[in-house]
Amino acid sequence: MCGIMGYTGKADATGRLLAGLRALEYRGYDSAGVAVMDAENRVRIVKTKGRLRALEDRLEKCPVHGHCGIGHTRWATHGAPSDANAHPHGTDRLYVVHNGIIENDRELRAELGARGYAFQSQTDTEAAACLLDSLYAGMEDPLAALRAAVARLRGSYALGVIFLDHPEEIYAVREGNPLIVALGEDGGMIASDIPAVLRFARDCYVLEDGEIARVRADGAEFFDRDGRPVCKRPERIEWSTEAAERGGFAHFMLKEIHEEPLAVRQTLGRYVKDGLPDLRGAFDGECERLTMVACGTAMHAALVGKWLMEWLVRIPVEVCIASEFRYNRPVLSPNQRVVAISQSGETADTLAAVRLAKSLGARTVGVVNVPGSSVAREVDQALITCAGPEISVASTKAYTVQLMMMYLTAVQLGLARGALSRERARQIVAALTALPAAIETAIAQSERIQRMAACFDDAENCFFIGRGLDYPGAMEGSLKLKEITYIHSESYAAGELKHGAISLITRGMPVVALSTQEELKEKMRSNMREVASRGARVLLLATPQTAELAGDAEEAFILPDTDALLTPATAAVAMQLLAYYAAVRRGCDVDKPRNLAKSVTVE
Numbered sequence: 008m009c010g011i012m013g014y015t016g017k018a019d020a021t022g023r024l025l026a027g028l029r030a031l032e033y034r035g036y037d038s039a040g041v042a043v044m045d046a047e048n049r050v051r052i053v054k055t056k057g058r059l060r061a062l063e064d065r066l067e068k069c070p071v072h073g074h075c076g077i078g079h080t081r082w083a084t085h086g087a088p089s090d091a092n093a094h095p096h097g098t099d100r101l102y103v104v105h106n107g108i109i110e111n112d113r114e115l116r117a118e119l120g121a122r123g124y125a126f127q128s129q130t131d132t133e134a135a136a137c138l139l140d141s142l143y144a145g146m147e148d149p150l151a152a153l154r155a156a157v158a159r160l161r162g163s164y165a166l167g168v169i170f171l172d173h174p175e176e177i178y179a180v181r182e183g184n185p186l187i188v189a190l191g192e193d194g195g196m197i198a199s200d201i202p203a204v205l206r207f208a209r210d211c212y213v214l215e216d217g218e219i220a221r222v223r224a225d226g227a228e229f230f231d232r233d234g235r236p237v238c239k240r241p242e243r244i245e246w247s248t249e250a251a252e253r254g255g256f257a258h259f260m261l262k263e264i265h266e267e268p269l270a271v272r273q274t275l276g277r278y279v280k281d282g283l284p285d286l287r288g289a290f291d292g293e294c295e296r297l298t299m300v301a302c303g304t305a306m307h308a309a310l311v312g313k314w315l316m317e318w319l320v321r322i323p324v325e326v327c328i329a330s331e332f333r334y335n336r337p338v339l340s341p342n343q344r345v346v347a348i349s350q351s352g353e354t355a356d357t358l359a360a361v362r363l364a365k366s367l368g369a370r371t372v373g374v375v376n377v378p379g380s381s382v383a384r385e386v387d388q389a390l391i392t393c394a395g396p397e398i399s400v401a402s403t404k405a406y407t408v409q410l411m412m413m414y415l416t417a418v419q420l421g422l423a424r425g426a427l428s429r430e431r432a433r434q435i436v437a438a439l440t441a442l443p444a445a446i447e448t449a450i451a452q453s454e455r456i457q458r459m460a461a462c463f464d465d466a467e468n469c470f471f472i473g474r475g476l477d478y479p480g481a482m483e484g485s486l487k488l489k490e491i492t493y494i495h496s497e498s499y500a501a502g503e504l505k506h507g508a509i510s511l512i513t514r515g516m517p518v519v520a521l522s523t524q525e526e527l528k529e530k531m532r533s534n535m536r537e538v539a540s541r542g543a544r545v546l547l548l549a550t551p552q553t554a555e556l557a558g559d560a561e562e563a564f565i566l567p568d569t570d571a572l573l574t575p576a577t578a579a580v581a582m583q584l585l586a587y588y589a590a591v592r593r594g595c596d597v598d599k600p601r602n603l604a605k606s607v608t609v610e
């Protein structure tokens with residue numbers, strides 16, 4: 008939800024800001040802008056509605072060069088996408104870029120309006136900029152003004168600020184939304200996320216809530232809410248530079264699907280020791296129950312986890328949509344774990360759920376892909392997955408490694424509770440180790456999936472159906488398809504269809520049947536026939552053990568042979584490719600689907 012980038016140093020600030028924003032565009036892409044201090048220390052603002060490309064076009068026509076500046080790529084919350092609502096916002100003293108929501112913006116607007124401020128936009132950001140301006144006018148001290156502003160602002164935000172009379176410096180503050188400071192050889196930077204600075208710096212500092220940073224070309228200082236200096240240690244960024252670039256693939260999504268075997272290998276490499284899971288003590292001690300909190304794709308990984316843990320471990324698992332967790336008035340006990348799953352580690356609802364769980368006394372574990380992210384830092388124990396940076400808005404490799412953590416957790420708990428023999432545990436882990444090769448096989452056969460994708464060319468609606476372990480898989484397949492093709496897609500437990508949704512089947516409507524569990528094959532066959540006899544085009548995803556169902560389908564894709572427990576992973580890859588090719592055929596912008604943002608940092 009909005010990307011922030013700032014740079015001060017020897018390089019051309021505009022070029023650096025654009026490079027950073029390009030890597031952050033997954034956070035929002037309805038408008039973009041920069042504020043750059045030129046050689047005479049005059050600020051130049053260029054901003055526009057539309058993708059970053061539109062901003063680049065403007066900058067090509069009217070180049071702006073300088074040594075220090077801030078930039079922004081937006082996902083609208085307050086005020087529709089427009090040139091006026093694009094960031095930066097500011098006054099003749101300062102400019103601001105913002106990620107988050109200022110909740111008391113109406114009150115601030117009224118107050119500041121009465122004091123003579125005329126607003127140019129409908130954004131909450133402009134209220135923050137004017138508030139800061141009014142405070143700065145009296146103090147002329149950026150740090151003091153920012154501290155005073157923090158005391159007045161309500162909501163969650165990360166702000167990047169330049170003051171016109173401090174032309175070499177960038178100021179940053181966060182309250183609830185991510186912000187890092189990075190120091191490279193040619194200057195200092197602020198950014199919403201690591202990929203923005205990957206090409207330019209390896210050391211980064213993660214701002215904590217309420218902290219303020221002053222960044223110069225040759226260093227950064229940090230202060231707490233009371234203005235006391237804070238000594239921070241840098242975190243070393245290990246991700247490779249190429250990981251955040253498209254590397255010859257048409258889209259990040261396709262590249263990231265191809266990276267799944269590596270992501271799985273790396274994640275297993277970190278958490279498997281001597282053929283058994285080693286989850287760094289995260290589930291040691293009494294653990295009678297699990298509650299998992301997550302959003303979107305991560306929530307589907309949790310649902311697969313629930314199935315695995317209830318089957319293999321006989322431990323009760325509850326899965327809560329993170330945004331609903333607080334309304335359930337959760338009943339938590341000290342001998343349980345609350346597991347938060349999040350690729351970004353910044354999803355506001357997941358973070359709020361972690362905080363609530365902690366306040367209720369629960370022990371928390373995070374399955375998180377971004378090291379140093381808020382969820383990773385706030386849980387009692389973080390298990391960092393090794394997918395590397397995921398740029399495509401639709402999650403692919405991060406989901407597969409979340410699944411890996413679900414398997415390893417189930418096996419670890421199964422062993423601890425005596426529900427699994429060591430032999431079976433080793434068998435499952437060995438099967439996991441063989442998974443990257445199976446995923447490679449599935450990807451190599453993507454031509455067959457492309458054929459299946461053609462069935463969605465004219466589709467307006469479709470269903471994904473599955474039973475048992477295939478049901479959460481169907482939910483994820485359906486989400487992937489709707490996210491990037493805009494086809495209205497729903498997932499159903501196959502047996503539930505006839506209790507309502509079957510009335511929606513019309514001639515030619517694709518129904519993807521996921522059938523990987525041999526013992527449920529005959530029931531799935533009946534469900535496939537039920538929809539086919541009402542005109543649906545049945546597209547089957549099966550395994551060698553259920554392949555005979557292909558006779559009841561218009562198209563079939565047979566997943567590589569694996570332990571039946573592991574099919575959610577291979578099926579996920581096939582369905583990701585299906586959604587990808589269907590979206591490409593329909594001319595959709597795969598990596599940047601409309602209305603979505605990858606990292607949802609507002610509640």
Ligand code: G6P
Pocket residue numbers: 302303304305348349350351352353354357400401402603604605606607
């Ligand atoms: C957004 C993204 C999804 C993602 C979800 C949770 O909705 O578009 O792809 O699954 O957020 O994100 P997280 O970073 O917490 O896994």
